[in-house]
Amino acid sequence: MVTLTASYEELTESSAVALAIRLGLIQESSHLTCTEIGDGNLNYVFHIFDHKQEKGLIIKQALPYAKVVGESWPLTLDRARIESAALIKQSEYTPHLVPAVYYSDTALAVTAMEDLSHLEIVRKGLIAGKQYPHLSDHVGEFLGKTLFYTSDFATNPKIKKQFVKQFTNPDLCDITEKLVFTDPFFDSSTNDFEEELREAAEALWADLEVQAKAAELKRIFLTSAETLVHGDLHTGSIFASETETKIIDPEFAFYGPFGFDIGHFIANLFLNALSRENEHDQQHLFDHVVNVWATFKEVFAKAWKEDSIEAFSVSDSFLETTFDRILKEATGFAGCELVRRTIGLAHAADLDAIPSPSKRIQQKKTALTLGKTFIKQYHAVETASDLVALFQQSVKE
Amino acid sequence: MVTLTASYEELTESSAVALAIRLGLIQESSHLTCTEIGDGNLNYVFHIFDHKQEKGLIIKQALPYAKVVGESWPLTLDRARIESAALIKQSEYTPHLVPAVYYSDTALAVTAMEDLSHLEIVRKGLIAGKQYPHLSDHVGEFLGKTLFYTSDFATNPKIKKQFVKQFTNPDLCDITEKLVFTDPFFDSSTNDFEEELREAAEALWADLEVQAKAAELKRIFLTSAETLVHGDLHTGSIFASETETKIIDPEFAFYGPFGFDIGHFIANLFLNALSRENEHDQQHLFDHVVNVWATFKEVFAKAWKEDSIEAFSVSDSFLETTFDRILKEATGFAGCELVRRTIGLAHAADLDAIPSPSKRIQQKKTALTLGKTFIKQYHAVETASDLVALFQQSVKE
Numbered sequence: 001m002v003t004l005t006a007s008y009e010e011l012t013e014s015s016a017v018a019l020a021i022r023l024g025l026i027q028e029s030s031h032l033t034c035t036e037i038g039d040g041n042l043n044y045v046f047h048i049f050d051h052k053q054e055k056g057l058i059i060k061q062a063l064p065y066a067k068v069v070g071e072s073w074p075l076t077l078d079r080a081r082i083e084s085a086a087l088i089k090q091s092e093y094t095p096h097l098v099p100a101v102y103y104s105d106t107a108l109a110v111t112a113m114e115d116l117s118h119l120e121i122v123r124k125g126l127i128a129g130k131q132y133p134h135l136s137d138h139v140g141e142f143l144g145k146t147l148f149y150t151s152d153f154a155t156n157p158k159i160k161k162q163f164v165k166q167f168t169n170p171d172l173c174d175i176t177e178k179l180v181f182t183d184p185f186f187d188s189s190t191n192d193f194e195e196e197l198r199e200a201a202e203a204l205w206a207d208l209e210v211q212a213k214a215a216e217l218k219r220i221f222l223t224s225a226e227t228l229v230h231g232d233l234h235t236g237s238i239f240a241s242e243t244e245t246k247i248i249d250p251e252f253a254f255y256g257p258f259g260f261d262i263g264h265f266i267a268n269l270f271l272n273a274l275s276r277e278n279e280h281d282q283q284h285l286f287d288h289v290v291n292v293w294a295t296f297k298e299v300f301a302k303a304w305k306e307d308s309i310e311a312f313s314v315s316d317s318f319l320e321t322t323f324d325r326i327l328k329e330a331t332g333f334a335g336c337e338l339v340r341r342t343i344g345l346a347h348a349a350d351l352d353a354i355p356s357p358s359k360r361i362q363q364k365k366t367a368l369t370l371g372k373t374f375i376k377q378y379h380a381v382e383t384a385s386d387l388v389a390l391f392q393q394s395v396k397e
Numbered sequence: 398m399v400t401l402t403a404s405y406e407e408l409t410e411s412s413a414v415a416l417a418i419r420l421g422l423i424q425e426s427s428h429l430t431c432t433e434i435g436d437g438n439l440n441y442v443f444h445i446f447d448h449k450q451e452k453g454l455i456i457k458q459a460l461p462y463a464k465v466v467g468e469s470w471p472l473t474l475d476r477a478r479i480e481s482a483a484l485i486k487q488s489e490y491t492p493h494l495v496p497a498v499y500y501s502d503t504a505l506a507v508t509a510m511e512d513l514s515h516l517e518i519v520r521k522g523l524i525a526g527k528q529y530p531h532l533s534d535h536v537g538e539f540l541g542k543t544l545f546y547t548s549d550f551a552t553n554p555k556i557k558k559q560f561v562k563q564f565t566n567p568d569l570c571d572i573t574e575k576l577v578f579t580d581p582f583f584d585s586s587t588n589d590f591e592e593e594l595r596e597a598a599e600a601l602w603a604d605l606e607v608q609a610k611a612a613e614l615k616r617i618f619l620t621s622a623e624t625l626v627h628g629d630l631h632t633g634s635i636f637a638s639e640t641e642t643k644i645i646d647p648e649f650a651f652y653g654p655f656g657f658d659i660g661h662f663i664a665n666l667f668l669n670a671l672s673r674e675n676e677h678d679q680q681h682l683f684d685h686v687v688n689v690w691a692t693f694k695e696v697f698a699k700a701w702k703e704d705s706i707e708a709f710s711v712s713d714s715f716l717e718t719t720f721d722r723i724l725k726e727a728t729g730f731a732g733c734e735l736v737r738r739t740i741g742l743a744h745a746a747d748l749d750a751i752p753s754p755s756k757r758i759q760q761k762k763t764a765l766t767l768g769k770t771f772i773k774q775y776h777a778v779e780t781a782s783d784l785v786a787l788f789q790q791s792v793k794e
Contacts, residue, residue: 152619157574158567164622165562170555177554182708208714215709216718219623222549225561226620311579312612317605321613 008064008077008108016046016059023103025112026050026057037117042066042075047117056115058099061108062251076171079251080109085166086253087113089228093145097138098247116246119239126235126272127350129281131242136288138245139238139265140295147258147296148303150228153310160255164225169254172231173221176252180336181218184344185211193343196361200368201343213375217332225255233261234268234337234348258326263333265292266384268348270334270370270391271341274363275350279392286388293330293384297323324382331381335374342367370394405461405474405505413443413456420500422509423447423454434514439463439472444514453512455496458505459648473568476648477506482563483650484510486625490542494535495644513643516636523632523669524747526678528639533685535642536635536662537692544655544693545700547625550707557652561622566651569628570618573649577733578615581741582608590740593758597765598740610772614729621654630658631665631734631745655723660730662689663781665745667731667767667788668738671760672747676789683785690727690781694720721779728778732771739764767791 011019013034020026031052038045038060046059062080066073084104091098103112122132152160183190187205204210230237231252239246266289273285300323304313312318341348342364351367354360373390374381381387408416410431417423428449435442435457443456459477463470481501488495500509519529549557580587584602601607627634628649636643663686670682697720701710709715738745739761748764751757770787771778778784 152616157619158571161565161567161570165565168558168562170558173558174555186708208712211709211712212714212718215707215712215715218709219549219719222554223623224620225622226616310612311583312608312615315605315608315612317609318612321609322616 010063011044011046011059011061011108011110013046016044016061017048019108019110020048020057020059020112023112025102026055027053029053047115049115056117057102058113058115059110060113061110064109077106077109079169079172080104080111081106082167082169082172082253083249083251084111086228086230086250087111089150089163090142090146090230090247090250093149094142097142097245114246116239116248119241119244119246121236122238122240123235123268123272123349125240126285127275127353131284132240132245133242135238135240135245136292137295138240139233139247140292141299142245142247143261143265143292144296144299145303147227147229147261148300149307151226151258153304153308153313156309163228164255167228167254169231169252172252173254176231177218177222179345180340181214181221184336184340185214190345191343192345192347194361194364197343197364197368200365204339204343204368204372207372210372210375213332213378214336217329217336217375217378220257220329221260221333224257226258227255228253229256229258229260231256231260233264235265235272236268236349257329257333258322259329259331260333262293262296262326263330263335264337266330266387267334267337267341267371267374268350270338270387271348271367272350273391274367274395275354286391289388290384293327327384328378328381331374331387332378334387335371335376335378338367338371338374342371366394366397369397407460408441408443408456408458408505408507410443413441413458414445416505416507417445417454417456417509420509422499423452424450426450444512446512453514454499455510455512456507457510458507461506474503474506476566476569477501477508478503479564479566479569479650480646480648481508483625483627483647484508486547486560487539487543487627487644487647490546491539494539494642511643513636513645516638516641516643518633519635519637520632520665520669520746522637523682524672524750528681529637529642530639532635532637532642533689534692535637536630536644537689538696539642539644540658540662540689541693541696542700544624544626544658545697546704548623548655550701550705550710553706560625561652564625564651566628566649569649570651573628574615574619576742577737578611578618581733581737582611587742588740589742589744591758591761594740594761594765597762601736601740601765601769604769607769607772610729610775611733614726614733614772614775617654617726618657618730622652623655624652625650626653626655626657628653628657630661632662632669633665633746654726654730655719656726656728657730659690659693659723660727660732661734663727663784664731664734664738664768664771665747667735667784668745668764669747670788671764671792672751683788686785687781690724724781725775725778728771728784729775731784732768732773732775735764735768735771739768763791763794766794 017034021028032050034046034048036044037047044061048057062077064077065075084101087098087101099114099116101113148154230250231254237249269285269288273282276282304319351364373394414431418425429447431443431445433441434444441458445454459474461474462472481498484495484498496511496513498510627647628651634646666682666685670679673679701716748761770791
């Protein structure tokens, strides 16, 4: 992977095709099409397809600013380097669960990768009522392997410190620090919610226990350099079908706490559950919550037994306290994610798409209650089933 | 500060003087003397003195290997860069408590700094029975200011992440990871202790609770990038007189946990207390233990109120939980330091210098007991007086 260009320029559909041909990733032919399929806000995503060979390719390019806001909101192009480096690192451990990277170029902020257009974004599928029977098996395996093997438990601490430097991601961490861990807990200008939620939001901001616990969770996010986390593992960052799962878009990757991705994934399962009518329809999500944790533990424990380089790994009690701490922190992070997806800047389509306005407000209030509960009680959680029980209790409140 | 030389070469007494003159740090004169006053093992320390002007200067140079072991034990020269960068950073907040740096040169691994030969090393002074009435005031202030201001509480998290990279210190952290947090807890070849301590050492290695807690403390050391810690704050890293204190030798500096330095300092006060005959002679050390924590808290809390950039600092409860966590972790780190200074590779002269062999063994056993107690009970400690009480209890056991 060499840099072919000296300076950044925005690609177009035709220059994206030309780049792919120049790189030998696709053959020149009269059967090629290229369509920009991204939301066109933060990145260009060019889907190049050879209709004769039936072979596709994705060229993703980071934009230097958020188009929807304009050049006043600059965004580092370095996130393209982080994303491709994270995909390559993750593929060392779970090649079947991430898109293959064919080429990356830090000057152009471009990554050429596997075409996954036969899959669908999980958030969209779940909103449409689809089921993904292997979703939590696959996400649990992805987390168990990537989080274990990139940590000090399996990567020599001297080398891991170099990875911490490589994956230092100040600009994208800053977004999370502000939009997930700060603004939703104060009356901030970035917050965005219906007037009917104001009373609940104000109660949250006045809750001293929530403040103290959210502060502690933010501190963990800021300082705990345990492992290479995906950094944005919501259901919109996962492509799936009934049999296949691919985790995409790790541009927020950095060395962070073990529980971060797990918490975000679980929170987004619960957000979807809140968009469903009854407990029967929610059961599929509850099963995923319990199973992603069980699978993560199983995969992580197997790796710990087989491949740990940490002398203290002989201590079973250390493994148990490690799991206990990860689940507790994941619960707290899930709480922050629930809060910010309800009253913060970036919402979850699952809730926003509830057709009935009164039902939508009601479910958002429940999401806030659940978020508060997770934050306040994160030290008390002991099993993934506790999380489902807290969900069911919040729905009844 | 510019690099004058392109490549590393070991200085001699005459080339050290020539360098100082070339840098304009001292004037050429017939009244200059230069003496190498380091232990000559890891670093050269040249003391240059102008007897007419009565003006001194220290030229410290890192050696590329430990002389006592030979070239088979290479040591990174990068520690000279870390040391001078840490001294400069610390002097932003506590210029009166660290030696002034006049020049640093990464190629030569040289730092030119303030001559402190009017002061004495605190460990030596304490062993000789001296008192340093302001020691804990000064160390508490040093820790309160440097640890607060280099953390996310006062340094913008984006900029702090650059400091984390700058102070990445894999080789010296590796020494601590092995010699403080690993080897003393196993029957390792680097351990070094009298045969009379074997039974106590074996009991420690077989203690599953100690193992699990030490594992957790090691994890915190490996992953918690909270603030720029000194990294080796024992009483041998402090110069003092009755009125003045200077904290030197931060070559182990890195972004680590708030409690690390405090724990090491307190452990070394207790090690000295164990070399004293009776509680009356120990009281001076106990006072320092309680006062260093009180001063740290006072200085840190004042900075938090005045200068915190963290939105959650409005929460008093967050400050209280932060102090609580720091003291608990400091206690655990103190426990590890007590253990490793007793049975690990690097001992404390305080204990080794006890003249009576039976008394020496007895006090080392007490040091081990106290270390075990601190490690096992670190979650339960609530005040610095608890630490003194645990010391007194261990002495009686």
